[in-house]
Amino acid sequence: MKTFSGNVLFLDRSDINTDEIIPAKYLTEITKEALGPHLLEDLCLEGFTPGKSTQDKQVVISRTNFGCGSSREHAPWAFEVNGIHVVIAESFARIFRQNMFNGGMLAVELPPDTIADLFNRFAGRATRLETDFAQSIFTFTADEKVFTVPFELSNFDRALVEAGGWVEYADANY
Amino acid sequence: MGRTIVEKIFDRHRIDTPGRDVHVIRLDVVACHEITTPIAINDLVARGKDRVFDPDRIKAVIDHVTPAKDSKTATQGKILREWARRHNIRDFFDIGRNGVCHALFPEKGFIRPGYTAIMGDSHTCTYGAFGAFAAGVGTTDLEVGILKGVCAFRTPETLRIDIAGDLAPGVYAKDVILSVIARIGVNGATNKVIEFGGPVVAAMSMEERMTLCNMAIEAGGTCGICAPDATTVDYLWAFIQDDYRDKTAALAAFTEYGPDDDAPYADVIHHDVSGLEPLATFGHKPDQVKPVREMTHQKVDQVYIGSCTNGRIEDLRVAAAVLKEHTIAPTVRGIVSPATPKIFRQALAEGLIEIFMRAGFCVTNPTCGACLGMSNGVLAEGEVCAATTNRNFNGRMGIGGMVHLVSPATAAASAIAGHLSPSNHQPEQGA
Numbered sequence: 001m002k003t004f005s006g007n008v009l010f011l012d013r014s015d016i017n018t019d020e021i022i023p024a025k026y027l028t029e030i031t032k033e034a035l036g037p038h039l040l041e042d043l044c045l046e047g048f049t050p051g052k053s054t055q056d057k058q059v060v061i062s063r064t065n066f067g068c069g070s071s072r073e074h075a076p077w078a079f080e081v082n083g084i085h086v087v088i089a090e091s092f093a094r095i096f097r098q099n100m101f102n103g104g105m106l107a108v109e110l111p112p113d114t115i116a117d118l119f120n121r122f123a124g125r126a127t128r129l130e131t132d133f134a135q136s137i138f139t140f141t142a143d144e145k146v147f148t149v150p151f152e153l154s155n156f157d158r159a160l161v162e163a164g165g166w167v168e169y170a171d172a173n174y
Numbered sequence: 175m176g177r178t179i180v181e182k183i184f185d186r187h188r189i190d191t192p193g194r195d196v197h198v199i200r201l202d203v204v205a206c207h208e209i210t211t212p213i214a215i216n217d218l219v220a221r222g223k224d225r226v227f228d229p230d231r232i233k234a235v236i237d238h239v240t241p242a243k244d245s246k247t248a249t250q251g252k253i254l255r256e257w258a259r260r261h262n263i264r265d266f267f268d269i270g271r272n273g274v275c276h277a278l279f280p281e282k283g284f285i286r287p288g289y290t291a292i293m294g295d296s297h298t299c300t301y302g303a304f305g306a307f308a309a310g311v312g313t314t315d316l317e318v319g320i321l322k323g324v325c326a327f328r329t330p331e332t333l334r335i336d337i338a339g340d341l342a343p344g345v346y347a348k349d350v351i352l353s354v355i356a357r358i359g360v361n362g363a364t365n366k367v368i369e370f371g372g373p374v375v376a377a378m379s380m381e382e383r384m385t386l387c388n389m390a391i392e393a394g395g396t397c398g399i400c401a402p403d404a405t406t407v408d409y410l411w412a413f414i415q416d417d418y419r420d421k422t423a424a425l426a427a428f429t430e431y432g433p434d435d436d437a438p439y440a441d442v443i444h445h446d447v448s449g450l451e452p453l454a455t456f457g458h459k460p461d462q463v464k465p466v467r468e469m470t471h472q473k474v475d476q477v478y479i480g481s482c483t484n485g486r487i488e489d490l491r492v493a494a495a496v497l498k499e500h501t502i503a504p505t506v507r508g509i510v511s512p513a514t515p516k517i518f519r520q521a522l523a524e525g526l527i528e529i530f531m532r533a534g535f536c537v538t539n540p541t542c543g544a545c546l547g548m549s550n551g552v553l554a555e556g557e558v559c560a561a562t563t564n565r566n567f568n569g570r571m572g573i574g575g576m577v578h579l580v581s582p583a584t585a586a587a588s589a590i591a592g593h594l595s596p597s598n599h600q601p602e603q604g605a
Contacts, residue, residue, distance in 0.1 A: 015360055015459060019567040024546040027209045028239070028246040030216065030253070042569040065361040068394060069567060071296040072210065073312035094328075094365050094396055095296060099312035156193030156326070166326070167217070170318040174190070174198065 001162060002085040004106050004131035006058020008140070009084075010123040013045055016062055017069035018096065022078040024070075032077040039078040059129045060087045061118055067096025067107075076100050086131065088138070088151075090115045101157050102166035106131075108138075108151050121147060133161070176434025178332040179399050180367045183307045183431065187290050189324060198326045203284055203291035203308075204319040206234040207275050209548075210294030212253040214317035226261045227323035233284055234258050235267040235275050238542045239549040247549070273514030273540035276300040276388065276482035280380070281514055283413030287402035287428040292316065292325050297482050297564065298397075299390040302367070303383035304410070305402035305431045310391060330396050331440035332433075333363050336372040339448030344597045346492065347382035348484055348562065348581035350374070351389045352453040354445060356463035364394030366440055369433065374447055375400055380409040381488045388483045389564050392460040402428035452596040454560070455579040458568040466584050466596040476507045476559040477589035478571075479582055480538075481545045484562035485513030487520050489582040493562075494526040496586035496599045497533040503592030508535035509551050511543060533589070547571040560588040 020043040022035055029035055041050045060079070066089040067075060076099045079087065086106040100107035110118075118140065125142040132139070140147045153161075163169040177185070187199035204227075211234070218224050226232055234254060242248035251268075258266035267278060276297050279285060287305035292298065294316040301308035307330075315325050335354055355362075368390045375383065383405075387398025400406075407414075407424045418424035451465040479485070479493050490512060502508045510530050512518035518540060521527050530537055544551025545563040553559055553575025562585050566577040580588065583597035 017567050019546075019565075019570055023569055023573070024548050027548065028244070028250060030212050030246070030250060032213070042573065044568065065364065065394065068360060069296065069391075069565065071294055071298075071310035071312055073213075073294075073314060076312070091361065091364065093394060095310055095312060098326075099314065102312060102314035154193050154195065156196045159192070166314050166318055167221070167321075170322050170324065171223070173192070174322045174324050 001133070001164070002104055004086045004133060005129055006083070007056055008059045008061055008122065008127040008129050009054060009057040010119060011045060011048065011060060011062040012119060012123060014063040015065045015068055016043065018067060018072050018075045019069055021067065021075040022072065027072060027074055032081050035074055035078040036081040039082050054082055058083050058085065060084055061115070062087065062089045063115065064090045066092050068093035071095045073099045073103070076103050076105060080105060101160045104161055104163070104165040106161065108153070110149065110151060114149055121145065175438065176436035178433050178437040178439065179305060179369060179401060179431055180307050180330050180332055180397070183288055183290060186288065192326070195329050196326055197329065198324050199290050201292060201319055201323050201325055202231060202289040204232050204316070204323065205275060205279055205291060205293035205298065206232065206254065206316065207238060207293070207295060208236045208250040208254045209238045210313050210316060212250050214313045214320060215253055215257045217317055218321060223321055226263070226320055229261050229263045231323065232263050232320065233265045233279055234263055235272050235278055236269065237272055237275050237278070240269055240272055240539070240541050243549045271515060273517070274482045274485055274542055276384070277486055277513035277517065280304065280384065281516055283410055286410065286414070287406060288431045292319050296391045297388055299395060300384050300388040300398070300482055302387040302390065302397040302399035303380060304406055305400060305428065307397055307399070309396050327396070328365060330365065330367045332369050332437070333366045334369045334371060334439045334442040335445050336442060337370060337374040337445045337447060338372045339374065339446040341374065341447055342450065344452055344583055344599065345450050346581040346583060347378060347385040349450055349453045350447055351386045352455065352463050352579065353447065353450055355389060355393045355461050357445065358393050358443070360393060360459050360461045362393045363390065366395055367397045367399050368393065368395040369399050371401060376403065379488060380405060381486045384486070385483055389460070392564060401432040452581060452584045454584065454594055455566045458566055460564070460566060460579060466580065466594055469594045472578065472594045473558065474506060474560045474588050474593060475557040476509065476551065476553060477502070477585050478509050478544045478551055478559055478561040478563065479585050480509070480511030480513060481542065481563040482513065483564040484582050485511055485517070487517045489562065490517065490521045490526050491524070493582040493586040494529040496583050496597045497590065498529050500533055500590045502534040502589040505592050506589050508533065508589045509538060509544060510535045511538045512540055514540050544571060560585050560594060
């Protein structure tokens with residue numbers, strides 16, 4: 001199973017789309033690794049610098065409809081090869097969310113109030129997330145602040161993560 | 175309790191429910207193109223599972239970058255081509271026979287009412303026009319589809335959009351779907367199937383229904399869907415005439431996939447299109463939409479007519495009717511890409527290609543090309559394109575470029591004017 005803890009990158013906008021996560025011109029690559037340097041290259045967001053802001057980050061927190069647009073799994077892969085295995089948002093586009101779990105990664109929805117709370121408490125501060133996958137608990141820490149948030153995963157999503165992804169799950173079951 | 179179209183299709187294809195809300199369904203079509211499939215192929219090879227569940231139910235095409243533009247895209251084509259050969263995938267379409275997947279596969283009769291289909295391409299939702307459940311998926315779903323012929327979906331609720339009213343001259347299916355997306359938003363149908371119905375949809379051709387369903391994903395929809403009817407039968411008849419005694423029998427079989435009167439909808443929206451004007455997007459999200467009339471100050475550097483949204487013969491006819499006996503503004507680069515070889519040939523036979531060329535358009539081979547800035551027709555920084563495509567994301571057709579999504583009529587009129595412009599062309603009576 002992948003690791004789901006680390007430093008948090010806050011992306012304070014809704015509708016962050018797949019073309020912003022990885023532009024179509026890089027879809028000519030046939031290895032995941034080649035996508036690495038181009039993560040979020042076309043994202044224009046105040047305080048965000050492509051290539052720099054993602055350094056040493058393992059977790060992304062954003063707003064609604066994260067990952068909308070293309071079906072390209074290159075978007076989750078671009079996160080994966082940068083060591084980001086968990087995205088937390090108010091809501092996800094269907095295909096992006098499924099692609100994350102299909103690759104054994106986490107796309108976790110939290111209620112709007114909780115997301116707003118996380119932005120209020122932690123955005124702009126060096127924040128670390130510890131994920132207790134078995135107990136379904138996120139623990140955020142910044143300076144002396146500690147904030148614990150329970151999350152929900154369906155049994156199927158949990159099974160995909162534990163299996164390592166949909167190929168492994170489907171191969172074992174169908 | 176009645177059932178929606180998608181519930182009926184799921185009931186006939188479900189093989190497992192691995193969770194309260196999860197359905198694993200059998201797939202009738204697994205469609206593949208050269209951008210998202212090669213990594214799945216390489217992964218299957220690496221796992222020692224280089225197999226396909228059924229070569230006849232796999233369809234493949236090289237369409238995004240064709241002819242190949244460089245070594246990387248040549249390699250993607252090569253991986254798909256060699257895979258199709260070694261697995262005897264007969265329905266593989268290479269250069270000379272290839273076209274934009276979501277125009278080509280329906281045209282070949284591969285999509286039928288009640289079918290399930292996936293493809294590693296978000297605009298797979300187009301196929302719902304035939305009363306099929308078709309969803310764009312990532313490469314991992316595609317890989318499992320290729321290997322096992324199954325895919326998992328959460329229960330898709332259905333959002334019914336009942337479209338009524340009289341479309342004004344110069345207003346087309348593209349304007350209708352832009353108005354729907356503007357109304358419900360880019361997140362308005364996430365995890366839902368959008369069922370398009372009502373008198374306006376009933377009167378639409380299959381091409382127009384494909385334009386509607388094509389952009390369901392721009393509202394977050396898993397699939398657009400239209401109840402199959404006599405129009406569906408007529409479109410498919412050449413492919414199904416051996417399977418049914420006559421068209422009435424085919425219609426009877428297909429209408430089983432219509433929604434029940436008491437089908438449970440997540441929501442029903444009554445959408446009146448009387449008074450609708452030609453529309454264009456103005457920002458980087460497909461729900462940012464205004465009447466073209468309010469945007470005529472916007473100069474355009476390029477006009478692109480093509481794509482899985484609006485590259486079909488009806489679209490080319492509409493654009494050519496506007497362009498006839500006109501030339502495009504000297505400041506505009508006009509590009510038209512007939513979406514398939516059949517459409518290209520038909521446009522030649524009808525004299526449409528001649529009209530485009532006389533007007534000053536460049537005619538390209540069938541390809542996804544400019545729509546996503548992958549091969550031809552890329553915009554430079556600060557340039558503006560009026561495009562009949564489906565996505566206006568920042569950087570979509572080239573970094574720093576702006577895309578305004580419009581109908582083929584508006585695109586043609588804008589090419590002549592040199593700025594965004596609704597078409598004044600009055601279609602002939604009955605056209």
